[in-house]
Amino acid sequence: MAFRQEDSGLDAIFVVSSQPRGEGRLAFTRRFAAFAVMLVCLACAKPAPPRADRPWTPAERAILASLTPIPVPPPSSGNRVADDPVAVHLGQALFFDTGLSANGKVACATCHQPERWFTDGLPLARGIAQAGRNAPTLLGIQWLPYLFHDGRKDSLWSQATGPLEADVEHGYDRLALAHRIARHYRAPYETLFGPLPPLDDLTRFPPHARPVPFQSSHPHHVAWLAMTEADRIAVNTLLANFGKVLEAYERKLLPQEAPFDRYARKLLANDPTAVQEISPAAQRGLRAFIGRAQCVNCHNGPLFTDKAFHNLALPPIAGQTSLDVGRSLGAQSVKADEFRCGSIYSDTQHCQELRFLNPRFADFLGAFKTPTLRNVARTAPYMHTGQFATLNDVLTFYRTLPGQARVGHRELVLTLLDADVNQADLLAFLETLTGPLPDGQWLHPPQPIPPPDAVTGVAP
Numbered sequence: 223m224a225f226r227q228e229d230s231g232l233d234a235i236f237v238v239s240s241q242p243r244g245e246g247r248l249a250f251t252r253r254f255a256a257f258a259v260m261l262v263c264l265a266c267a268k269p270a271p272p273r274a275d276r277p278w279t280p281a282e283r284a285i286l287a288s289l290t291p292i293p294v295p296p297p298s299s300g301n302r303v304a305d306d307p308v309a310v311h312l313g314q315a316l317f318f319d320t321g322l323s324a325n326g327k328v329a330c331a332t333c334h335q336p337e338r339w340f341t342d343g344l345p346l347a348r349g350i351a352q353a354g355r356n357a358p359t360l361l362g363i364q365w366l367p368y369l370f371h372d373g374r375k376d377s378l379w380s381q382a383t384g385p386l387e388a389d390v391e392h393g394y395d396r397l398a399l400a401h402r403i404a405r406h407y408r409a410p411y412e413t414l415f416g417p418l419p420p421l422d423d424l425t426r427f428p429p430h431a432r433p434v435p436f437q438s439s440h441p442h443h444v445a446w447l448a449m450t451e452a453d454r455i456a457v458n459t460l461l462a463n464f465g466k467v468l469e470a471y472e473r474k475l476l477p478q479e480a481p482f483d484r485y486a487r488k489l490l491a492n493d494p495t496a497v498q499e500i501s502p503a504a505q506r507g508l509r510a511f512i513g514r515a516q517c518v519n520c521h522n523g524p525l526f527t528d529k530a531f532h533n534l535a536l537p538p539i540a541g542q543t544s545l546d547v548g549r550s551l552g553a554q555s556v557k558a559d560e561f562r563c564g565s566i567y568s569d570t571q572h573c574q575e576l577r578f579l580n581p582r583f584a585d586f587l588g589a590f591k592t593p594t595l596r597n598v599a600r601t602a603p604y605m606h607t608g609q610f611a612t613l614n615d616v617l618t619f620y621r622t623l624p625g626q627a628r629v630g631h632r633e634l635v636l637t638l639l640d641a642d643v644n645q646a647d648l649l650a651f652l653e654t655l656t657g658p659l660p661d662g663q664w665l666h667p668p669q670p671i672p673p674p675d676a677v678t679g680v681a682p
């Protein structure tokens with residue numbers, strides 16, 4: 223499915239591009255682009271700067287209507303407990319549990335801190351060690367068909383299985399997880415999923431084991447291979463269920479109404495008090511955002527993302543030695559993932575997105591996911607590399623587009639930010655996308671965190 227329900231307000235304006243189905247990428251039709259340029263040119267006769275008080279044209283109003291309100295999230299893909307209150311509560315407890323790590327100090331909430339809009343304020347995330355990418359916000363992920371900057375996971379529940387065993391993140395292992403769940407979370411787990419495997423039998427279920435790709439002599443890998451296939455599947459099922467309860471909790475972390483939404487709602491209802499909701503500078507910035515700055519080409523829909531992948535050809539960051547091919551590898555990985563849609567751990571076999579995904583698509587090279595812009599003023603630093611400290615730095619990048627792609631080619635849709643666009647106005651607009659944090663009940667552990675178990679000694 224390339225065109226989603228929540229995008230339907232754009233019917234008249236956008237068409238699905240010639241990219242392979244399943245990427246959901248939207249582009250302006252040539253005809254509309256020409257029409258829009260003509261309207262903008264007619265309205266803003268140079269040299270007068272864009273004015274906030276000019277009435278919004280029907281074309282502009284149609285775009286505004288496509289950006290608000292925030293709809294309810296789509297149903298989960300392949301998780302039958304996604305909306306079960308017991309799962310929500312268990313997922314919330316596990317999200318804050320630092321016991322789920324090799325050193326007893328790292329939880330999901332280490333890098334996705336509620337008070338920082340579920341980011342960590344660092345350029346590159348830090349768990350057991352430094353990760354290679356910036357930690358994105360979790361507010362708004364419920365709409366994404368592909369997770370991670372390179373889209374290497376196709377559901378929230380499958381995503382959550384990744385950080386747990388990543389050496390630089392939790393550095394944990396699926397057998398330790400199974401034992402910890404049995405020790406501290408047995409009752410809610412069994413209510414949701416039935417009896418745990420006989421984990422007391424340590425000859426069948428060792429304290430630590432997991433597959434370790436490319437390290438066949440790693441003790442965890444050796445222990446994993448020594449298990450029977452049926453027991454490995456039982457533990458994988460438990461790991462998938464861990465992901466499913468985390469998704470249930472994450473589905474509560476929704477972006478909230480922002481000043482922009484109130485402005486647009488009132489404006490579309492012809493309420494003259496709309497202008498009190500956001501500043502004149504922000505109104506000018508909004509006009510630029512959906513007009514001559516062309517941001518809405520990619521940051522569209524109520525989440526301000528096309529949920530697709532583009533190569534912006536960012537300047538390299540200091541110390542970066544290898545080239546990050548982004549979506550090319552992400553698309554390959556998601557097709558081969560053991561927890562993908564349609565796998566034996568998935569509660570659905572309807573996997574339209576994956577069916578039409580072609581990892582060899584040339585434009586995937588060096589491309590990364592368009593992030594949501596909701597709450598963006600609270601989630602610095604920016605880009606998958608965290609290389610821009612401020613929103614102003616991001617806009618300066620769009621204005622100058624320095625350098626060229628080190629891998630693949632820069633997205634053709636991306637053009638230099640028009641010199642007439644006032645950067646301060648655009649900034650003022652981006653700040654109107656900040657809403658409050660989700661309800662306070664979701665921002666802390668729901669119960670005391672159990673003490674860490676004996677640590678594995680894998681990492682400092």
Ligand code: HEC
Binds near residue numbers: 347363382392
């Ligand atoms: C060490 C810091 C760290 C920890 C711990 C961590 N994450 Fe993340 N998270 C990241 C980073 C960095 C990324 C982006 C990685 C990438 O794209 O390659 C990410 C990406 C995500 C995404 C995808 C968001 C998107 O926009 O695609 C979700 C969802 C997520 N994390 C949830 C979790 C959950 C649930 C846990 C706990 C099981 C967790 N994270 C633990 C740092 C962390």
Ligand code: HEC
Binds near residue numbers: 633648
């Ligand atoms: C060609 C599609 C495209 C266009 C056009 C575009 N963006 Fe982006 N934007 C992206 C992608 C993709 C990223 C993430 C790149 C990365 O991490 O490598 C991004 C990142 C950002 C970020 C950083 C967000 C974060 O959480 O890290 C901001 C802010 C932003 N864009 C604002 C804008 C503005 C303002 C405009 C218009 C001047 C604009 N973008 C135009 C695709 C686009």
